[in-house]
Amino acid sequence: MSAEFAFQRGLVWLRNDLRRQDNTALYRAAKSCRHIAALFIACPQTWRSHDEGDPVVAFRLACLRELQQGLAERNIPLYFLELPKFEQVPKALTQIARRLEIDALFANAEYPLNEWRRDTAVREALKKIDVPVEYSTDRTLLPPGAVKTGSGDAYKVFTPFKRAFIERCGGSEFAPLPQPRVMDEDKVWPSWIAVEAAHNLVQTIPDQLRGYGAVPAKNGQLLGWKPGEKAAAKRLRQFREDIDGYADERDFPAIDATSRLSPYLNCGAISIRQCVHMALQLNAGQWTGGSDGVSCWLGELIWREFYTHLIAAFPRLCMHRPFKPETDKVPWSYSEADFKRWCRGKTGVPIVDAAMRQLNQTGWMHNRLRMVVASFLSKNLLIDWRWGERYFMQKLIDADFAANNGGWQWAASTGTDAVPYFRVFNPYSQSKKFDRRGEFIREFVPELRELSDDEIHCPPPSADYPPPICDVGQSRKHAIEVFASLR
Ligand SMILES: Cc1cc2nc3c(=O)[nH]c(=O)nc-3n(C[C@H](O)[C@H](O)[C@H](O)COP(=O)(O)OP(=O)(O)OC[C@H]3O[C@@H](n4cnc5c(N)ncnc54)[C@H](O)[C@@H]3O)c2cc1C
Structure with missing residues (x-):
């Protein structure tokens, strides 16, 4: 040798x-x-x-x-x-x-x-x-377990995790590794004959697997997403041009202001280091300060890291269990009818419906809306958050267990460092604030296109639209009472 x-x-x-x-x-x-x-x-x-x-x-x-x-x-x-x-x-x-x-x-x-x-x-x-x-x-910048509290435990709260994480990164630029060398052409190993004998190995990668269905594909794109490493790198380059506006615009679903790199990060067509390296280069090596857009985006990448570190530290999260065990006592609803309406984007609440239709049609949903629909399902409808978590896994093109479980447990107030149970998102106010002119709703709920910018958030009974599935005010009050009674 x-x-x-x-x-x-x-x-x-x-x-x-x-x-x-x-x-x-x-x-x-x-x-x-x-x-x-x-x-x-x-x-x-x-x-x-x-x-x-x-x-x-x-x-x-x-x-x-x-x-x-x-x-x-x-x-x-x-x-x-x-x-x-x-x-x-x-x-x-x-x-x-x-x-x-x-x-x-x-x-x-x-x-x-x-x-x-x-x-x-x-x-x-x-x-x-x-x-x-x-x-x-x-998959992560630092191995899970590398960032610990003073007493040697895993962090359960994001802000101190973030602080310790940045400190632990110690000024590293996270320079990407080079690609593998070109192997000697005349000595390619193993020979195909050996491979065929080895096991049922094949060279053809199927379009579909047993038990899996086809996904709409057009011009080499799946649900509008171009697969592969080259497409991911192109997206990162494009986002680099827009990143300064990220902090101000990232919450508005009608604006294409986020990176949309999640499907690529999830399957590894791009690495977390490539993303962080690009952002740190733009920000003179700083995680915080400098460009608001860059530091805000780096903060989101740390959320991804946080949730991955959490599932490694707390394996019960991978067993359909809430981080806060007392929340298992919530008398969750298992109404199939309500759940179906939520899944299909037919709740009668336009912003929720538009978001769910975005998910069903594109395999992706804007982050602000993931929070809105998750809160609506788990608080207003009081449906077990695990049903929503499962539906997202089934429909998202960026489905990632750690981020999805983290996001759902955050929204349902069952997770560590989750939204406090008494802060229930009001979908109508969210809609007016983040889709002020109803542009996003119009894109995904065409039957409301003709309504005015004011009416589109909460259509009048005269509109050809189903009445809301629940009274948002009353259901909010009920959810808060239920959670308060667990204390
Ligand atoms: C209920 C719920 C479910 C979610 N499910 C998933 C999921 O299955 N897969 C997934 O990748 N993200 C999930 N997220 C997080 C977030 O919504 C998406 O990562 C983001 O919308 C992807 O769009 P982007 O690539 O344009 O993000 P950007 O805003 O450009 O952020 C860059 C990257 O940071 C990471 N990121 C951003 N926000 C978060 C976050 N809150 N938690 C963890 N990582 C984050 C993602 O990898 C993302 O691609 C979920 C959030 C919620 C509230």
Whole structure:
């Protein structure tokens, strides 16, 4: 073996890190192995049990396809394997490692509980055949557990977490890692014959998986989103031009003022480091101060980090449990009829309906509206927030367990550092404040297009629109009483 490389053959197990640039596992494998190949394992049955829906899975596969081409340009083959469940992964990887004579496995760490368990089982299984497994920190800037309170606990409140997090980052620029080197063309490993014998590995990435449906696609876009690393990088470049306006405009759903990078960050078509590096460069290396737009955006990226650190520190969050156990005593409603109206955007409250239709049509919803509709479901309708959480997972193209669970538990006042239970969003005031002229409502609720800017927020009975599903004032009062009685 050449002294240059620690290993002859390394396998990179790709998951939600679908990019060639700045991919820690890929970079480390290419540095330490003479030959590398990549593998993606789809587990549709487990993904379904995690409520991952058609949009997020279709987008993941489309990004994977783009990456396969990108890796081929570097002579790195990417194979695909479909196994129904996570539980089957350790055995399959053991067989593949044996048959392809792999010397080391590289992957980027994932933090939801079942992913964590799967990865631990893989490490143990491969240890038995002397194949080391290296999991890198890549989804977050700092590994969960790295930011602790003075007494060594995980932070439960965002603001002190943010302070400690920035301090812990210690002025790092988070310079992105280079992409892997081009492998020797004449020595591409493994040979296709060996791969075919290894397991049911294939090179063709399917459009659809067992149990998953198709997603509307047009001009290479899924639900209007262009998959892949190149599209993600382009979006980041575009957002760089607009970032200074982010703090002032990010709450207005009719303005395209946020980065819309969430689908890419979620499947890893762009890395958190690439985003932070760009923002810090613009802000003379500062996380706070400087440009309001940049520091505000960096703050949102820290929310993402916070929620990921939280699920790693408190695994009960991955078990459908509220952070605040007493909130399990809320007499949640399980009205299928109300829930259906909410899902379909037919509640009779225009801003809620417009937001839900945006979700259903585009796989994405503006952050302000995610808060509004989540509050409406969990407070005004008093429906179990877990129903809303599940629906979002099924419909969002950026569905991310940590951020989604965090957002829902925040809005439902069941989470740590959640909105206080007595502060219930009034959808009408939110609508008047953040969609003053009703532009957003008009885009998604065309039947209200002709109403005046005043009437559109709360259509008069004469309008051809269903009456509101609930009395917002009364239901708010009721929710506050219910939560107060838990104390
Ligand atoms: C009920 C609810 C559910 C949510 N579900 C998800 C989800 O499944 N996936 C998801 O990525 N985000 C989720 N969010 C957070 C947020 O709404 C989205 O990240 C954001 O709207 C994505 O748009 P953007 O990329 O333009 O964000 P920007 O405003 O440009 O922010 C940049 C990035 O920061 C991160 N981010 C921003 N806000 C938050 C936040 N509050 N919490 C965690 N990360 C944040 C995202 O990665 C986002 O892409 C949820 C929020 C709520 C209130």
